[in-house]
Amino acid sequence: MREEEVEKLRGVVRDCVTKHLYSSAIFFADKVAAFTRDPADVYMQAQALFLGRHYRRAFHLLNASKIVLRDLRFRYLAAKCLEELNEWDQCLLMLGDAKVDEHGNVYDTKETNAMYLDKDGEDREINISSAICFLRGKAYEALENRSQARQWYKAAVKADPLCYEALECLINNHMLSSEEEASLLSSLHFGPEDEWLSSFYSCLIKKYDKENVVEAKFKELENESYSSNPSEQSFMRTLKNDTDLMACKAEYYHRCGEYQKCFELTSILLEKDPFHMKCTLVHLTAATELGHSNELYLMACNLVKDYPQKALSWFAVGCYYYCIKKYDQSRRYFSKATNLDGTFPPAWIGYGNAYAAQDEGDQAMSAYRTAARLFPGCHLPTLYIGMEYMRTHSFKLAEQFFMQAKTICPSDPLVYNELGVVSYHMKEYNKAVRWFEKTLAHISSSLSEMWEPTVVNLAHSYRKLKMYNEAILNYEKALALSTRSVCTYAGIAYTYHLQDNFTAAITYYHKALRLKPDDQFCTEMLSLALIDECRRGVDSKFEYR
Template sequence: MESLCSRLRELVQDCIDKHLTTSAIFYADKLVTFSGSAPADVYLLVQAYFAARQFQRALSLLRTSNVVEQNAEFTYLAGCCLAEAGEWEEVLALLGDDEADQEPTAAEDSVLEPPGGGAGVRVQAGMACLRGRAFEALENRGRAAIWYKAALRLDPYCYDAFAALVDGHLLTNEEEVALVEGLRGRLAEGDRWLELLMRVRCKKYFQPEVVEEALRELEAPAAPAPAADAEAATSHQQTVVAEIGTGSGALDPEAAAGGGAAAAAASPIPYMTPPRGVSRSGVEGGSGSNTGTPGTPGGGGGGGGSHGRRGGRGTGARRGARGATTAAAAAVAAAGQETPYAGGSGDERMDDAPASGAHHPHPHHHYQTPHQAHAIHDAASPETAAALAAPLQRRAVVSPADGAGGGGGGGGSGGYGCGLGGNVDVLTCRAELLFHKGEYEAAYALTRAVLLGGSDPYAMQLLPVHIAAGTQLACSGAAGAGPRNDLFLLGHRLTHEHPDLAVSWYAVGCYYLAARQPEAARRYLGRATQLQRGFAPAWLAYGHAFSAQDERDQAMSAYRTAARLFPGLHTPQLGLGAEYCATASLLMAERALLLAYDICPNDPAVCHELGVLMYKCGQVAAAAMWLDRALALVPGGKCTVHWEATLVALGHCMRKLCRFADAARCYGEALALAPASPGTLAALGLVAQLSGDPRVAVERYHAALALRPDDPFTADMLREYAEMAAAEEEAAAAAAGGPGKAPVLAGVR
């Protein structure tokens, strides 16, 4: 019977690995009957149910077998079943929510091996991460952040927890960097690549030069392996192949525990995704009182070594170490992050500051709204597109000469790095950095080469920054109709192939934003927010779509929801401040904008909006200070068309301060960026009029009216100036005692 059970265990695991779920369930069900419901075999059957998405059935089996509390792995698997079924309150009831004053290292169910070592991530880290998911689903994001950080403290290789913190914008830039610094000393030797990748995945608003250096080290080719290491690797591969071929030590409960039913009951439970070619049977010999840990790899004799991700370990090191459910807890909560926004046109009466400006999306994206000059920026620093072509053609990108700080951790010197230049995650971080620098063309070219060039058309992590850059280029018209057409085709393909993903409808909504159809954009972006409430780009674009149609209440509602869901983002507060400013709620606008500034003091869009607010409050000198700071913070120090509104607003401040030469300079720079701007031409005419240069003033007024004939301000100023000039001519003629010359503007009425 034991030989039959052993063969069935191998067969069931092989069926699970090959995704033959019906076969796996069939044979695992028979195995449980043959072995008398041994815990290890019950676990295997639950795995098969889980793989077949029969979560309630898996949960029922765990409960009826009375094994949920027997082992941490059973508890964790039961929690996973409840999570997949959407029963988040039950998840917390099962796993518990210990008080944060307990340290995770004091967990009752301790592990003797190093975190992340051997065959897998510690189950305690998985349970902490699952608690975080439960709290996030229940919209208690502060508590979720605590448990995600606890998971990383329990095992720094629990990347799910790190991704949840970063992608969910639960932490500020400083908190993310501090978290990565805290994990540095706990990673295994040779895993510097992981530390660098975590660092570049953080927000890129502060220390962009550090991010650039880390990216170069990741992209630089890896150092060649020494001959001794190559021989050792070859020997290791031959050993693994021999184990797979001969089945050495594989699934023989009698060899591990002395045979009989007791051995079957005490056999260890395999991981849900066990390592290939590794024994799954190494059980503790003797009485069998301690049930083996799921996935405990071991040689046939109950203590043999096994090969894991980072080296092997004996079964004895873990034996009995995970006998009870974990009581892990965490400490310290989370907070925020950043991104920008601004609004307005600058073509109003000269005494109204333009509420236009720099709506900078975080690579996760704000979008430029059609009727407002929202620049999608983020404070970070640039990189050239030329250095980006190579990574797409070969898997190693930056040459040794370019690899700043090379050789870190991965060994080697002289410019060697980690050799991850062509990896999609690294390319995503590179594209995000380019986006934050305002190099939208380079970011779009990089992402387009991967998504549309055939390299990886389904790289989901690249889609948000690709869509953001494409929307920015399409709104500005800087790259012609290409980006808009690409957005249309991408949205069509994604909604056809992945209609259940929020990013698919987000792409469609952004296409309609770029096409100046905000009403249609709202419909699709609303659907994206319903599919995935935790998708920040959709919420921000949703607010922008309402703002584009002056739907202030709905826009503020979208921004408030985003501010609640993503405490690490400053963009929702920035959007709220701009909307409050547009509705003359100046006190509320100041509160929201200062909160955005606290989260992200280096965002020029925040400074722009604060400048507009100060102008509306009559504090012209303070407004000039904020606007000047905004221009100083522009990525690269060179203004683009997205910052034309900031230059116009600064010109208004200089005019109010009677600094007409500075005002004319600001208007001139703005006109160079956007030559067909009637508001800027009218402002130049007014400055020329105040400076006593009537001919230039008339020329500017006429040029403005040629572009926008129905502009009431320019028409009024021109008519008023014509009447004033006619009166002066008549007065001069009367004083001379003769008929006066026809005034220059006599024909203009």
């Protein structure tokens, strides 16, 4: 057969792969390889077998070739076959010996003489070494060696920042703390044409910067433009409506506690792309926070119908039952989600929260500890363990876990809030004031109703320190955030009472009782304030005489 006829057959194979006609691709690739015995054609045949799910046959073909250990492409595809066959130890053996340090730097490798039969080079390719590092990470994660998996994922991203899957594994599985994520991102080397990608990655990692910093990042990406015809503005395209960017923004709103804003954005995005998994997860958590049980029910039904084997689907069912306070059922479905995917963080946290909602502390702690072990970069399990200890009045233990959560994520205001609460319970009021003030300093967005309890707690701490003016100032700040809090009115009334300002105290006791007429503390203190006010009136009358 002439060379031009063989080249036509190669074209047929490529076309069959493009049209997903894998049996045809395997048939013609086999003939091309038989005619030429060229390693590139053998690789094409193995690729067709792999795409046709003939993993064992593809591996045998590659392993039988004499260059499998010398050509990185052959070795990588052979390892991919072993991955699909779940033969993880063999997969690592095929990829060869190499070591990696904690920072993702690869050394002691014997691949210096390895070949790489490149394509024609017209398309931009992801570095083969990066793909190999990523596959090593997946193998170690499957073997439950998460520390090695983390190091190899870091190595994959460092070898080529375009290897998004490695970064996705590090972020979604919470393998790095917020500081480690920022450090990894700063160590990546982006080309001049990839500046937009650097900005995009900075939006993907944990977002605990100030509001104006994060918003500036989003704005920069939204204005990132592409023009197929630079001379005409009408051909300009931007990332403003990109679904991944919108999902990132929704995640940021959720973290800030702006659940309604988050829910509205995810609703718009899901109309545009109903099967965007990351957005679906954020949408479910926002709906749970807002108590939208009907929305959760519809989402759960659709997900279970479309993706019965995905952990997210059963997590949605668990969220629905959690929302309507049927915690036994919610636990059952959160547990099912963890059985389907043991590395799905929200399911473990939901499982623990469902136990905690019924004051079943031991089971809740067990779920949180498992989550803390599996996801070392996520501070929430450690934070929730601290909350459980605080609920049982083990304040010293609670403080230790809150400090551990602070080490993992030093920028989350919720951690500082809990440290303030535990210090208040331990009667360390100066310490409590310091933690509550740090909480307010770390809030990235403007103060919302979500943070009203923190402001009230700060006022309580000032009152305990007999700093009454500062206390009143913070109570008034809390009232500006929410006018429906009995605790705030009672606190400001009691502070005025301690200052012997009985008139103001009586006014605020009345306001508190208007919201909760059967409040025992306010009822008793109002009686005392009225007696004190009458006594003062009588005393001043005698003085006047």
